[in-house]
Amino acid sequence: MPKVIFHHDNDETDVVESPDGTSVMKVALQNDVAGIVGECGGQAMCATCHVYVRDGYLDRLPEISEDEEEMLECTAAPRDETRSRLGCQVVLGPDLEEVEVDVPTSQV
Amino acid sequence: MCPPPKSEAATTSVVVIGAGHAGVQAAEALRTMGHAGPLTLVGDESAPPYQRPPLSKEHLDTADAEPLPLRGMQFFAEQRIELCTGASATMIDRSGRRVHLSDGRQLPYDSLVIACGATNRSLPVPGSDLEGVHSLRTLADAEAVRAAMAGCDSALVVGAGFIGLEFAAAARKRGLPVTVVEAAARPLGRALSAEMAEHIAEAHRSTGVDLRLGTGVTAFLGDNGRVRGAIGTDGTEYTADLVLVGIGVVPRDELAIQAGLTVDDGIVVDEHLRTSDPDIYAIGDCASFPHPLQGNRIRLESVQNATDQARHVAAAILGREDPGGYRELPWFWSHQGPMKLQIAGLRLPDDRALVLGDPAEGKFSVCSYRGERLVAVESLNRPADHMAARRLLAEGRAPAPERLDDPGFSLKVFARALEPTP
Incomplete structure (x- = not known):
């Protein structure tokens, strides 16, 4: 099963397996991963599921849509031009069987 | 699953009635801002707290029936939030400062937050209790609608509001014939500009939705207890084996009325979201509050309003409210195809x-x-x-x-x- 590795600021790590088709945001909410809020329910509307994707996975991600691009300019923690994504737009599947992300210290 | 209330509270205790976006965010914000005392969250649905907005959107057209949780279950334990699901508050005893629950328990409070939301307005016409006539607000509603969509031949939507049009778009995506009737002259109510509302109406028509404005339904028709259609106010007979009624909501104010709090299309609160009892607050869909941008009292049904008011009320309970009062900019969204x-x-x-x-x-x-x-x-x-x-x-x-x-x-x-x- 695909998995997401969440790295936290305090050096703790959550490793969570989840089925194909699940977004990184939903994986976090369903499995009590701290630091991801997902206030809008995955509509790319609130920028509270911001993550920094680690190098090595970036080229496997879908293109950033116009909606996501605009929301990434409004994140609580600073945007990283190459690594910042919204967790609701990063979906596990055959092209992304594993992804490692750093969770920002603030989302709201 | 709810532990008995503590007999003595070392610090102040807070009870939050309602486990939707507003209630859950209020509980979390109280802990984040430093509330150390007992904190109880009461929700009358049996499911753990979940997000409602997707229920009328992607939840209707994806295979994944799992609702999106508001928080994971460990969150409530870790934050020492006593989560009482499947229990409804039946009475607020203001002089004894206790909330009575449907299972007989009583929760003492120093501060009480009412975040119990709204219920769907029902259509008072013959046949509205037929099987196949649905409304959509809760997870149970959404599961019934999903199941009905899977085996239905045609759908009728009463009310061209957000819920009705989101459902119509999802039904068209599945190839279902969809008729939408709306009593007003344009969809989405008076809150939206005519320019936008008319564009959205045309867009739905272009995808095959039969959108009929300025008309309503006087009765639903059934066979053996199951809906098979409806009679329109202009005499038109509609055929449909799935009906969705989406004609707005009414705030859940019965607890507040019974407790003698001031109510006027929602529980009336001041700029700090306090009701007429200074120890009781109301937030989210059920609260009628003064908004400085509008210059009058309003009630909003949105995630933004729920969560921003929740953060404001947590600060107010802890004596750290913004002296300017609650004044966040309202914003909303809708996905329709x-x-x-x-x-x-x-x-x-x-x-x-x-x-x-x-x-x-x-x-x-x-x-x-x-x-x-x-x-x-x-x-x-x-x-x-x-x-x-x-x-x-x-x-x-x-x-x-x-x-x-x-x-x-x-x-x-x-x-x-x-x-x-x-």
Whole structure:
């Protein structure tokens, strides 16, 4: 099963397996991963599921849509031009069987 | 699953009635801001707290029936939030400062937050209790609608509001014939500009929705207890084996009324979201509050309103409220098929509507002005306009109406030009 590795600021790590088709945001909410809020329910509307994707996975991600691009300019923690994504737009599947992300210290 | 209330509280205790977006966010914010005492969250549904907005959107057209949780279950334990699901509050005893629950328990409180939301307005016509006549608000409602969509031949929607049109788009995506009847002359109520509402109406018609405005339903027709159609107010007979009634909501104010709190289309609160009892607050869909941008009392049904009010009320309970009162900019969204509608601010029917962009491309915004002041921006598939509008409206630094005629004018560029250089 695909998995997401969440790295936290305090050096703790959550490793969570989840089925194909699940977004990184939903994986976090369903499995009590701290630091991801997902206030809008995955509509790319609130920028509270911001993550920094680690190098090595970036080229496997879908293109950033116009909606996501605009929301990434409004994140609580600073945007990283190459690594910042919204967790609701990063979906596990055959092209992304594993992804490692750093969770920002603030989302709201 | 709820432990018995503690007999003595070392510090103040807070009870939150309602485990939707507002209630859960209030509980979390109380802990984040340092509330150390007992904290109980009461929810009358049996499911752990979940997100409602997806229920009328992607939940209807994806295979994944799992609702999106508001928080994981460990969260409540880790934050020492006593979560009482499947229990409803039956009475607020203000003199004894206790909330009575349906299972007989009593929860003492020093501060009480009412966040019990709203219920769907029912249609008082014959046949509305037939099997196959649905409404959509809770997870149980959504599961019934999903199951009904799987085996139905045609759908009738009563009410062209957000829920009705989101459902209509999902039903068309599945290839179902869909008729929508709406009593008003245009969809989405008086809150939306005519320019945007008419564009959305045409877009639904172009995908095959039979949208009929200025008409309603006088009765549902059934066979053996199951709906098979409806009679319209103009005598038209509709055939449908799935009916969705989406004609708005009524605030859940019965607890407040019984407790003697002031109620007027929602539980009346002041600028700090306090009810007429200073130890009791009300937030979210059930609260009627004064909004400085609107100049009158309003009640809003949105995630933004629920979560922003929740954060404000947590600060107020802890004695750290913003002295200016609650004044966050309202914003909303709706997904209807390929249309992503985003609204920032609040308009009134007489506000002047100026269109930015080309509606023919399916991407444009409507800027509403009250005199010279921008009060709301509705954006269709223009997220940059929406995000800029939220900043500009919140800061009160919106462009004068004549600026919109500048060649190539963009809200995003205008907003960026206002930002201080680092």
